[in-house]
Amino acid sequence: MREPMEWPTRDLLTHRAETTPERTAVVDADEGETATYRELDAAVDEVAAAFEALDTPNRRVATLLDTRPAVGRLLFGAMRRGLTLAPLNVELDVETLGTQLEALDADVLVCERDTEKLAAEIADCPVVSVDAPDDSGVGRLLSDKAVEAGRTVEPVELDRDATQLVLFTSGTTSDPKGVRLTVGNLVASATASAFRLGVSPGDRWLVCLPTYHMGGIAPFVRCVLYGAAVAVQREFDPEGTARVLAEEEITGVSLVPTMLKRLVESGWTPDLSLRFVLLGGGPTPRSLVERCRERGIPVCPTYGMTETASQISTARPETAFEYPDTVGQPLVCTDVTVLGEDGPVGPGERGELVVSGPTVTPGYLADEATAAAFGPHGFHTGDLGYRDEDGRLWVVGRADDRIVTGGENVDAGAVAAAIRGCPGVADAAVVGLPDEEWGQQVAALVVGDAELEAVRDHCRAELAPYEVPKTIRRTEALPRTPSGTVDRDAVAAQLQE
Structure with a gap:
């Protein structure tokens, strides 16, 4: 047997x-x-x-x-x-x-x-x-x-x-x-x-x-x-x-x-x-x-x-x-x-x-x-x-996505999630850009037909003042790696252009 x-x-x-x-x-x-x-x-x-x-x-x-x-x-x-x-x-x-x-x-x-x-x-x-x-x-x-x-x-x-x-x-x-x-x-x-x-x-x-x-x-x-x-x-x-x-x-x-x-x-x-x-x-x-x-x-x-x-x-x-x-x-x-x-x-x-x-x-x-x-x-x-209490997970960002601006810690993932909640925004990516005065500034690249000022107003209503992006740009699509993840270096380069 x-x-x-x-x-x-x-x-x-x-x-x-x-x-x-x-x-x-x-x-x-x-x-x-x-x-x-x-x-x-x-x-x-x-x-x-x-x-x-x-x-x-x-x-x-x-x-x-x-x-x-x-x-x-x-x-x-x-x-x-x-x-x-x-x-x-x-x-x-x-x-x-x-x-x-x-x-x-x-x-x-x-x-x-x-x-x-x-x-x-x-x-x-x-x-x-x-x-x-x-x-x-x-x-x-x-x-x-x-x-x-x-x-x-x-x-x-x-x-x-x-x-x-x-x-x-x-x-x-x-x-x-x-x-x-x-x-x-x-x-x-x-x-x-x-x-x-x-x-x-x-x-x-x-x-x-x-x-x-x-x-x-x-x-x-x-x-x-x-x-x-x-x-x-x-x-x-x-x-x-x-x-x-x-x-x-x-x-x-x-x-x-x-x-x-x-x-x-x-x-x-x-x-x-x-x-x-x-x-x-x-x-x-x-x-x-x-x-x-x-x-x-x-x-x-x-x-x-x-x-x-x-x-x-x-x-x-x-x-x-x-x-x-x-x-x-x-x-x-x-x-x-x-x-x-x-x-x-x-x-x-x-x-x-x-x-x-x-x-x-x-x-x-x-x-x-x-x-x-x-x-x-x-x-x-x-x-x-x-x-949550039932074990469901939420992923909000990367540990290395932290932006330090004026001594305040900003969670880039949380800011991006807030921006995605704005009507007319299909997707968003948030990074920190070098800033002489603040050390870093919060910057966002958004996809969609929302007016940029509307995005900024939405952020003011949803986020702390230091979390509101100082730079917001629109793009047709977020730059991504072949596996589909957002290419953060490319996002930063596009925002700095």
């Missing part, structure tokens, strides 16, 4: 392919092609065989690919061989990418046709492409030499503590750091997310976020665990994404607020099949939540980080509509401590959000960064917030 299994003994796809081989695994929304779990399993065997043929003493494979179905094959091919996958951001400059690749000490860099020249420029290791390469110095990952037709690869034993992914943070206010995420982190995140969002065997999760960020790569892991299908759209656009949502009968999609805003403004209304819109990567404006309520869009505002393998807390639509600006209660097995200057604080009191639980990274690539980020209560997020 076989012993009951408490943990996957082989890569996650192997178990899924044995359980539901004929179920749809991947939908290529751009090409109109689908693959079953049996077909995906065979394709991943080819990738694993190709990795086996490469020299990988450090057990690390970096990738330079945009959003496409091949990302899933690379992820599970690496898992099958016990390798760490490190997706790099294709939008970054050569210097930054070179620094990240050096920090990874990767054995090989996998690129695609569009990133081939960039890969060859930054790599100090062999470069192979998932496409037919043009550069003679770039190999083909799935060459006949590397892959024997029909060959199967024996999966290595799965170790929950093994580093499966290295993802670099956005670096909006500091240099990006390489986050190590284990197999255990990914499985725990997928499990906790399922308990909050629910799972159905017919689910289809649309990925149109960059797959070099956690929000884009997490659905690949989750769908394999759930037996659901992941649909991949290479690039978001309101009309195309609305078409895919309808034609593919998508039940869930991961977006950032700017994406959802563009969808809503395009006139999109969801089909009955859509169960959730997981919204992360930055604050969700109250006005956007209200428009979702009016349109029947099942929006789920989420607070998450790369360091926690995606979600920390998520508000279901009914919670989001009843309690504006909340990101809901923490997911199951995730503990959030609100830490004040003298220790943990109670409901209604603000402090830094500190997270512990099975989704939290064991640390960064750099030991000193790891030591600085962890304390007795867990991982220090650097985010400020509070909770």
Whole structure:
């Protein structure tokens, strides 16, 4: 009699392919092609065989690919061989990418046709492409030499503590750091997310976020665990994404607020099949939540980080509509401590959000960064917030967003939240600008059609005099990083122009 299994003994796809081989695994929304779990399993065997043929003493494979179905094959091919996958951001400059690749000490860099020249420029290791390469110095990952037709690869034993992914943070206010995420982190995140969002065997999760960020790569892991299908759209656009949502009968999609805003403004209304819109990567404006309520869009505002393998807390639509600006209660097995200057604080009191639980990274690539980020209560997020009596969380800003003006401390997040409450304001970002008289001055960049003087009057009514922005400018859209978070340095530069 076989012993009951408490943990996957082989890569996650192997178990899924044995359980539901004929179920749809991947939908290529751009090409109109689908693959079953049996077909995906065979394709991943080819990738694993190709990795086996490469020299990988450090057990690390970096990738330079945009959003496409091949990302899933690379992820599970690496898992099958016990390798760490490190997706790099294709939008970054050569210097930054070179620094990240050096920090990874990767054995090989996998690129695609569009990133081939960039890969060859930054790599100090062999470069192979998932496409037919043009550069003679770039190999083909799935060459006949590397892959024997029909060959199967024996999966290595799965170790929950093994580093499966290295993802670099956005670096909006500091240099990006390489986050190590284990197999255990990914499985725990997928499990906790399922308990909050629910799972159905017919689910289809649309990925149109960059797959070099956690929000884009997490659905690949989750769908394999759930037996659901992941649909991949290479690039978001309101009309195309609305078409895919309808034609593919998508039940869930991961977006950032700017994406959802563009969808809503395009006139999109969801089909009955859509169960959730997981919204992360930055604050969700109250006005956007209200428009979702009016349109029947099942929006789920989420607070998450790369360091926690995606979600920390998520508000279901009914919670989001009843309690504006909340990101809901923490997911199951995730503990959030609100830490004040003298220790943990109670409901209604603000402090830094500190997270512990099975989704939290064991640390960064750099030991000193790891030591600085962890304390007795867990991982220090650097985010400020509070909770109510029922455990619902509100995130109000960053600890390093504090502005000191004339000796007064100003919470930039709180000022931005107040501005978003002004009629005609769609979004806002607040930063401190150098000021000879006051040390710093409060400055705001706003999106919307509200008159700037009306915004200033609103702030005078809602805020203390020293919190009212001295500089207010209007913009079409807030500058953001590829992951959707506000780029504070770019905001400051735009305000100083």
